[in-house]
Amino acid sequence: MTAQPDQTGDSNGRIIISVDAMGGDAGPSAVVAGIAKSAEKNPDIGFILHGPEDTLKPLVARRRILEGRVAFRDCSDVVTMDDKPSQVVRHGKKTSMWSTLESVKKGEASGAVSCGNTGALMALSMMRLRKLPGVNRPAIAILWPSLNPQAFNVMLDVGADVRADAKDLLQYALMGASYARNGLELARPRVGLLNVGTEEHKGRTELKEAHTLIAEFADTANFEFVGFVEGSDIPGNAADVIVTDGFTGNVAIKTGEGTASLVGELLKQAFKYSWLSQLASVLAITSLQRLKKRIDPRRVNGGVFLGLNGTVIKSHGGADATGVSAAVKLAFTLAQSGFSEKLAARVASIEELKQDAATVASPESQKQEGR
Amino acid sequence: MTAQPDQTGDSNGRIIISVDAMGGDAGPSAVVAGIAKSAEKNPDIGFILHGPEDTLKPLVARRRILEGRVAFRDCSDVVTMDDKPSQVVRHGKKTSMWSTLESVKKGEASGAVSCGNTGALMALSMMRLRKLPGVNRPAIAILWPSLNPQAFNVMLDVGADVRADAKDLLQYALMGASYARNGLELARPRVGLLNVGTEEHKGRTELKEAHTLIAEFADTANFEFVGFVEGSDIPGNAADVIVTDGFTGNVAIKTGEGTASLVGELLKQAFKYSWLSQLASVLAITSLQRLKKRIDPRRVNGGVFLGLNGTVIKSHGGADATGVSAAVKLAFTLAQSGFSEKLAARVASIEELKQDAATVASPESQKQEGR
Incomplete structure (x- = not known):
């Protein structure tokens, strides 16, 4: 494949996703199986695959659907989970992770997907793609199963940075x-700020400041600010976007995951208890599978790095073909909607407004703008 | 009832628990039903009940098991959830909450139980019972369903204070x-410090400091320090005690509760899906009830306030008779084991050791003491 005038498409008008074949727990074969799955469902998608060509070419050759839709970038090194x-x-210049980001930087691809080491991927992304002007700390956003009509909430930050001040929290919003x-x-998402209670006087100082700031910019940025939300609202229906610092977000999602597996494990034990309960479990199996599918983390696999010049999706390290395919789909959807450009424009315009506000606004007028 | 030489027992040698009859969502009748339940199971327990006598006396009179086992303290005021x-x-001097703590302060009762406003209960407890010498911030500890052999982990702080520095975290441990x-x-609980990863270089500064401090005092205080743990370990089996600040702890437990209800809600939906799945749910009902019982928050109802001169149990605001009875049982168990006195002695001895260490220990010897 040669570079095209339209930087995000190949000669067939396909949207190109840059994929790190290495660094996941399941190895490159799961990644190739994942992109094959995506290719099958979506004729408008193409790939640049990064890793040792000797390993990757035979894996790709075995999938007819990938014929003519994959370009290779040979790299000898791999970032491990311990690096x-x-x-x-x-x-890390010779690693597949570095190369994967390079394709986005050069404009060969519209987004990057990697199953590798999260910390390394964030550090490399910040160095190679650079932060958007006006963004202090990039964030990782995930989708979380919830009682919302859309079945998922967006939550950020879930671990890019352990600290966030009021301005960072505004950026996250x-x-x-x-x-x-x-x-x-x-169209108009509901944004909530995570705290230990919903009353306005509760919580840490930076949260009270962030409350004021976010309220102020809600209308301009076209979202509804629902104020403080609590941990129980992460899987609930009070907001569509949950804003928090990376420390709290990381603990919250891991607690949620842990609780879901505890319930699953205990459910299994409960069904093993007696002869009758074993029979019941056989009859209940399709219902349980329906539930499992609904909250299957593989279906929403992909933390999105926000605040960079380019879209980077962190797939779960243990992702199988279904997981990789979900992460690729997310990269495609965001590329198609021109998300990266829209986000850059939005952040820039708010940055201007913030500077204006700092210059001209009196406390009185700020109060009126807020809610 | 008159004051006895043995301050924690009445004339029948019973252990006396001071119970706030007011302030819970379900009203005084649920509280009276709860203490009746406890009285039935445990002949060694007696009560001092706080609230308007006109309301309480008829409720108690209807339960024969409570005959001669309840003393009353008439109070006209109630602390509401909004106060x-x-x-x-x-x-709040005339409130039932104030009066409930007063009985512990005077030594009439060995522990206090209230379903009322958490913030008010903590503030009043700190003012009336005072902090233990050497404790900077008291903490609220709860029991959390887990995969441990004992089926529960202790987690603290879950919301007494939104901040905690390294020394506070040591006290919590x-x-x-x-x-x-x-x-x-x-006998020798495993203690873990909550962080965003288990590697020693991860997380916030105060956590790295706390890691060193806790490791240093583990042997003296007779616990095993397992180092950093993650959110997924809260319902897991990596530690028996999870130490964190009140902000993170509060968000974590509410996220866990929210996730468990999400799974429950979706399970219900899954079983309603078709005729066959409805049939399956009927057969599965005892298995599901077994699961529900295992993780029923009412069974472990009661946040314990730690770091005060006296035991205070915060029961869930929405507790029914089963919940109140569980909180009373916890207060009884802790009174029987002499927990309050043991904790005071432990904190005092470590406080001395800390001062010794600060005076004599070189960095080298500290390193050897730690792990």
Whole structure:
């Protein structure tokens, strides 16, 4: 494949996704199986695949659907789960992860997908793609099963940075709302700020400041601010976008995942209890599978890095073909909606407004703008 | 009832629990039903009940099991869920909550139980019972369903204070380990410090400091320090005591509760899907009830306030008779084991050791003491 005038498409008008074949727990064969799955469902998608060509070419050759839809970038090195981000940034030039981001940087691809080491992927993404002007801390956003009509909430940050001040939280609100519009097709998403209670006097100082800031920009950025929300609202229906710092977000999603597996494990034990309960479990099996599918993390696989010049999707390290395919689909959807450009424009315009507000607004007028 | 030489027992040698009859969502009748349940199961328990006598006496008279086992303290006022803690501290002298704590302060009762406003209860407890010498921030500890052999982990702080520095986290570790020994009968509990990853270089500064401190005092305080744990370990089997600040702890438990109800709700929907799945649900009902019982929050109802001169149990605001009875049982168990006195002695001895360490220990010897 040669570079085309339209940087995001190949000669067949396909949208090209840059995929790191290495670094996932299941190895390159799961990644190739995943992109084959995506190729089958979606004729408008093409790939640049990064990793050792000797390994990848035979895997791709076995999938007829991928014929003519995959370009290769040969790389000898792999980022492992144990590699420290700082090491990878300094010495990772020959890794498949580095190469994967390079294709987005050069404009050969509209988005990157990697199953590798999260910390290294974020550090490399920040170095190679750079932060959007006006963004202090990029964030990782995920989709979380919820009682919402769209069945998922957006939650950010879930671990890009362990700290966030009030301005960072405002950025997260803007970026999360933009993501919900483009990823979940919500025209006017409801944004909530995670706290220990919904009363306005509760919580840490930076949260009270962020409450004021986010309220102020809600109308301009076209989202509804529902104020403080609690942990129980993450899987609930009070908001579509849950804003928090990376420390709290990371603990919350892992607690949620852990609780879901505890319930699953205990359900299994409960059904093994007696002869009758075993019979019941056989009859209940399709119902349980329906439930499992509804909350299957593989179906919504993909943390999106927000705040960079380009779309990067972090797939789960243990992703199988279904998981990789879901991450690729997300990259495609965001590319198709022009998300990256829209987000950049949104952040830039708010940045201007913030500077204006800082110059001209009196406390009185700020109060009126808020809610 | 008159005051006895043995301050924790009445003339029949019963252990006396001070119970706030007011402030719960279900009203005083649920509280009276709860203490009746406890009285039935446990002949060694007696009560002091706080609230308007006109309301309480008829409720108690209807339960024959409570005959001669309840003393009353008449109070006209009630702390509501909307009352601000600062207001209650200033003007709450006539409330049932205040009176409930007073019985512990005077030594009439060995522990207090209230279903009322958490913030107000903590503020009043700190003012009336005072913090233990050496404790900077008291904590609220709860039991959380887990895959452990004992079926529950202790987690603290879950919301007494939104901030905690390294020394506070050390105190939480000591208090949590002591609680696990006396409440869960674990001779040498495993203590974990909640973080975003288990590697020692991860997380916030105060967590790295706390890691060093807790490791240093693990042997002296007779617990095993397992280092950093993640959100998924809260319902897991990596530790028996999970230490974190009140902000993170509060978000984590509410996320866990929310996720469990989401799964429950979706399970219900899954079973309603078709005629066959409805049939399956009928057959599965005992298995599901077994599961529900296993993770029923009412069975482990009761956040314990740690770090005060006296035991205070915060029952869930929405507790029914089963919930109140569980909270009373916890207060009884802790009183019987002499928990309050043991904890005070433990905190005091570690406080001395800390001062010794600060005076004599070189960095080298500290390293050897740690792990």
